[in-house]
Amino acid sequence: MPVMETNNNDKLIRDFMMKQKVEVADNHFTEKLMRKLPAKKNYEWIIVLLAAIGTIICLILGRDSTLPAYTISIHSLPGEHTLYYLLGGVFLTPFILWSGFELFRRKTFHWI
Amino acid sequence: MSKSDDLFWVTRVTLLGDKSAFDQLTRKYQSSIRRFFLNLTMGDSPLSDDLAQETFIKAYLNINSFQGLSGFSTWLYRIAYNVHYDHVRARKITSDIIESEINQMHQLNNSFSAEKMDIHQALQILRREEKTAVLLFYMEDKTHKEIAKIMQCPLGTVKTYILKGKEKLGTYLKNAGYGN
Numbered sequence: 001m002p003v004m005e006t007n008n009n010d011k012l013i014r015d016f017m018m019k020q021k022v023e024v025a026d027n028h029f030t031e032k033l034m035r036k037l038p039a040k041k042n043y044e045w046i047i048v049l050l051a052a053i054g055t056i057i058c059l060i061l062g063r064d065s066t067l068p069a070y071t072i073s074i075h076s077l078p079g080e081h082t083l084y085y086l087l088g089g090v091f092l093t094p095f096i097l098w099s100g101f102e103l104f105r106r107k108t109f110h111w112i
Numbered sequence: 113m114s115k116s117d118d119l120f121w122v123t124r125v126t127l128l129g130d131k132s133a134f135d136q137l138t139r140k141y142q143s144s145i146r147r148f149f150l151n152l153t154m155g156d157s158p159l160s161d162d163l164a165q166e167t168f169i170k171a172y173l174n175i176n177s178f179q180g181l182s183g184f185s186t187w188l189y190r191i192a193y194n195v196h197y198d199h200v201r202a203r204k205i206t207s208d209i210i211e212s213e214i215n216q217m218h219q220l221n222n223s224f225s226a227e228k229m230d231i232h233q234a235l236q237i238l239r240r241e242e243k244t245a246v247l248l249f250y251m252e253d254k255t256h257k258e259i260a261k262i263m264q265c266p267l268g269t270v271k272t273y274i275l276k277g278k279e280k281l282g283t284y285l286k287n288a289g290y291g292n
Contacts, residue, residue: 009282016285017250020231024146029161030138033168037131 047094054091118184125175134172141185142168144252145192151247152196154232163199167192182261189254189262193244200240234284242277249274 071083118140124133145167149160170191178187235243241263248254248262256274260267 009278012285012290013246013250013278013281016231016234016281016290021251022147024143024150026139026142029142029146029164030135033138033142033165034131034135036165037134037169037172 047098050091051095054088054095057091058085058088115183119180122175122178122180122184125172126178134175137184138168141188144185145188148189148192148247148252149196151231151235151251152244154236163192163195167195170195182258186254186258186261189248189252189258190264193262196244230288234281234288237280237284238277242273242280245270245273246277246281 118137121133121136124130125137142164146160146164149163150157153159153163167188171188174191178184235247238246244263245259248259249256254262256267256270259274260270263270
């Protein structure tokens with residue numbers, strides 16, 4: 001087939017298809033689908049668990065502890081920092097990030 | 113909603129099983145997937161919705177296998193293609209009626225296809241693979257590479273499908289008075 005004719009066909013078909021292209025209205029399709037979705041395991045509890053571990057570490061080891069308070073120095077920050085608080089902070093990070101995200105989306109905290 | 117948004121919602125569904133994230137993805141892609149099925153089934157709206165629903169449910173259940181190498185849209189079309197392929201295969205086993213006759217029956221009984229008679233008649237002259245490739249290329253704006261991933265066949269084969277489909281459709285449309 002000559003190149004010219006192929007290009008003509010290409011334009012002809014593209015124009016024809018674009019004319020026939022329609023946006024299909026949702027018409028409750030999504031709602032019906034969401035109702036039919038099978039249950040899937042929800043892993044939000046992992047974040048809650050991490051937050052709980054972080055809080056417990058902070059409470060038990062961070063205050064009035066008889067354990068030696070290990071401190072570390074961080075290059076970019078002045079002074080020395082208690083390791084337990086830093087550990088607590090690490091565990092709490094997912095919880096804080098997730099809370100911020102949920103607040104941003106204005107979602108209700110149904111499990112708190 | 114961009115491709116990075118898609119990835120964000122997919123991550124929400126994968127890690128947290130967040131249904132509202134999947135709701136966002138469904139709202140974004142329901143139109144293109146349902147239109148794809150409408151054209152493949154010659155405007156059979158209830159069947160298209162059933163197939164689209166099956167596609168989204170399969171996507172939800174297997175979202176962990178989405179690796180992000182191709183776009184979410186391409187991955188979804190691949191599931192849709194397989195769902196349609198399975199449907200056609202099942203119908204071939206259970207029915208002796210010729211496929212084109214069923215399609216014509218749908219065309220006559222369907223309000224959507226009453227307006228879209230031209231495209232459905234035009235698509236009927238194509239083989240199933242040609243029809244799928246042409247629809248994905250011209251209607252859904254997919255590249256040859258993406259179509260090869262969706263149809264799980266070599267790039268050269270996709271190019272052949274599109275070239276043959278283009279020849280047939282071009283001749284049909286010219287004879288039908290388009291492009292004059």
